[in-house]
Amino acid sequence: MTVAETTTPPEAEAAWQILWELMLKQRTRFVEAVAELDLTPVQAIVLRRLDPERPTPMREIADMLRCDASNVTGIVDRLEARGAVERRPDPTDRRVKALVLTRSGRTLRRRALQKMGEPPPEIANLSRADLQTLHGILSRTTSR
Amino acid sequence: MTVAETTTPPEAEAAWQILWELMLKQRTRFVEAVAELDLTPVQAIVLRRLDPERPTPMREIADMLRCDASNVTGIVDRLEARGAVERRPDPTDRRVKALVLTRSGRTLRRRALQKMGEPPPEIANLSRADLQTLHGILSRTTSR
DNA sequence: TATTGTTATACTCTATAACTATA
DNA sequence: TATAGTTATAGAGTATAACAATA
Numbered sequence: 001m002t003v004a005e006t007t008t009p010p011e012a013e014a015a016w017q018i019l020w021e022l023m024l025k026q027r028t029r030f031v032e033a034v035a036e037l038d039l040t041p042v043q044a045i046v047l048r049r050l051d052p053e054r055p056t057p058m059r060e061i062a063d064m065l066r067c068d069a070s071n072v073t074g075i076v077d078r079l080e081a082r083g084a085v086e087r088r089p090d091p092t093d094r095r096v097k098a099l100v101l102t103r104s105g106r107t108l109r110r111r112a113l114q115k116m117g118e119p120p121p122e123i124a125n126l127s128r129a130d131l132q133t134l135h136g137i138l139s140r141t142t143s144r
Numbered sequence: 145m146t147v148a149e150t151t152t153p154p155e156a157e158a159a160w161q162i163l164w165e166l167m168l169k170q171r172t173r174f175v176e177a178v179a180e181l182d183l184t185p186v187q188a189i190v191l192r193r194l195d196p197e198r199p200t201p202m203r204e205i206a207d208m209l210r211c212d213a214s215n216v217t218g219i220v221d222r223l224e225a226r227g228a229v230e231r232r233p234d235p236t237d238r239r240v241k242a243l244v245l246t247r248s249g250r251t252l253r254r255r256a257l258q259k260m261g262e263p264p265p266e267i268a269n270l271s272r273a274d275l276q277t278l279h280g281i282l283s284r285t286t287s288r
Numbered sequence: 289t290a291t292t293g294t295t296a297t298a299c300t301c302t303a304t305a306a307c308t309a310t311a
Numbered sequence: 312t313a314t315a316g317t318t319a320t321a322g323a324g325t326a327t328a329a330c331a332a333t334a
Contacts, residue, residue, distance in 0.1 A: 008262065008263055008268050009268070009272060009275065011272055011275035011276055011279065012263040012267050012268045012270070012275055013261060013263060014275075014279050015263070015267060015270075015275050015278045015279040015282060016261070016262075016263035016264075016267050016268075017261065018279065018282040018283060018285070018286060019267070019282060020260065020261075021286065022282065022285060022286075023167050023170065024189070026167065028210050040299095040300065040301080041301095042300085042301065043300095045168070057315080058315075058316065059314085059315060059316085062315095062316095066172050067301085067302065067303080068302075068303060068304075069314095069315070069316060069317090070302090070303080070304085070305095070316080070317070070318080070319095071301065071302055071303080072316080073316065073317055073318080074300080074301075074302095075300090075301080078300080090315095093310080093311075093314095093315085094309080094310060094311085094315095095309065095310045095311070095314065095315040095316070096310095096314095096315060096316085097315075097316065116164065117157060117160070117161065117164075118152065118160075119152055119156040119157060119159070119160035120160075122285040122286070123156050123159060123160050123163070123285065124152050124153070124156045125285075126156070126159075126281065126284060126285065128153060128155050130281045130284065131153065131155035131156055131158075131159050132155055133277060133281060134159045134278070134281050135155065135158050135159040135162065137270065137274045137277060137278050138159060138162040138163060138166065139162060140270060140274065141162070141166060141266040141267065141269075141270065142162060142165065142166070142266070184323065184324080185324095186323085186324065187323095201292085202292075202293065203291085203292065203293085206292095206293095209325095211324085211325060211326080212325075212326060212327075213291095213292070213293060213294090214293080214294070214295080214296095214325090214326080214327085214328095215324065215325055215326080216293080217293065217294055217295085218323080218324075218325095219323090219324080222323080237291095237292085237333080237334070238292095238332080238333060238334085239291065239292040239293070239332065239333045239334065240291095240292060240293085240333095241292080241293065
């Protein structure tokens with residue numbers, strides 16, 4: 001009997017292992033950080049996705065979250081109830097409702113982005129050289 | 145009025161930015177991967193935490209998840225209903241219930257670990273040199 | 289008195305199915 | 312017919328509060 005073959009190099013598994021641990025820790029940190037703004041994780045992710053310059057169709061949010069469109073209704077309901085966003089009917093396609101950040105929604109978004117952008121101590125404490133190298137390598141994961 | 149000072153070096157923010165994007169993408173991937181084993185994300189995380197060699201008090205699970213103990217009751221109920229774990233009263237402290245993996249629970253855990261340990265293409269496609277460097281830097285984030 | 293785990297309750301996120309109104 | 316968004320419903324995770332058993 002043969003063991004299922006690993007096409008993945010062992011170096012990748014080792015690196016991924018640590019990255020995974022780091023992500024697990026950050027999950028909790030993220031939840032707590034946005035909770036200080038009275039936001040749930042998904043609400044923060046949606047807020048982050050909304051473009052302050054452009055009304056965003058709800059469909060795009062569902063695609064981004066990879067969830068059913070029906071879920072977006074509730075999430076947006078709560079963001080709207082708190083005055084962060086407004087639904088605006090699209091002039092060209094009347095089926096579409098686009099989301100627009102309110103004045104306070106833009107402020108809230110900015111605060112949320114700030115919290116999310118704050119690197120955790122694990123990262124912040126690395127040397128500049130390490131950080132630059134890390135940045136270089138990580139860039140290669142997105143581009144390609 | 146002064147702007148809140150950033151003690152964080154800009155290199156850290158840049159690296160964190162990309163890491164954050166990567167984590168957001170992996171979130172979806174993780175959910176889908178463990179769903180193939182009919183596991184929710186939290187169930188997979190709990191399973192991963194259970195030591196096949198040692199009964200684990202429910203309290204430890206609550207601490208690990210950083211949630212109220214009452215939540216663990218439900219999560220364990222579902223894992224137990226599916227035959228993956230059993231509650232075993234602790235002989236020395238009768239308040240404590242410790243979790244033990246069943247035979248099929250151990251298999252399930254192994255499969256889950258395998259799925260979680262599989263590096264995503266973004267990582268797997270990096271060069272060996274990059275992977276080794278990455279591993280070195282990431283190791284420095286955990287230790288200290 | 290403090291701790292472990294449970295029950296009850298409420299809220300949010302998620303999936304599915306059925307529906308409306310548009311296209 | 313197909314698509315955008317809604318409603319209804321159900322399951323899961325999470326928080327709080329009240330409780331029983333034990334320490």
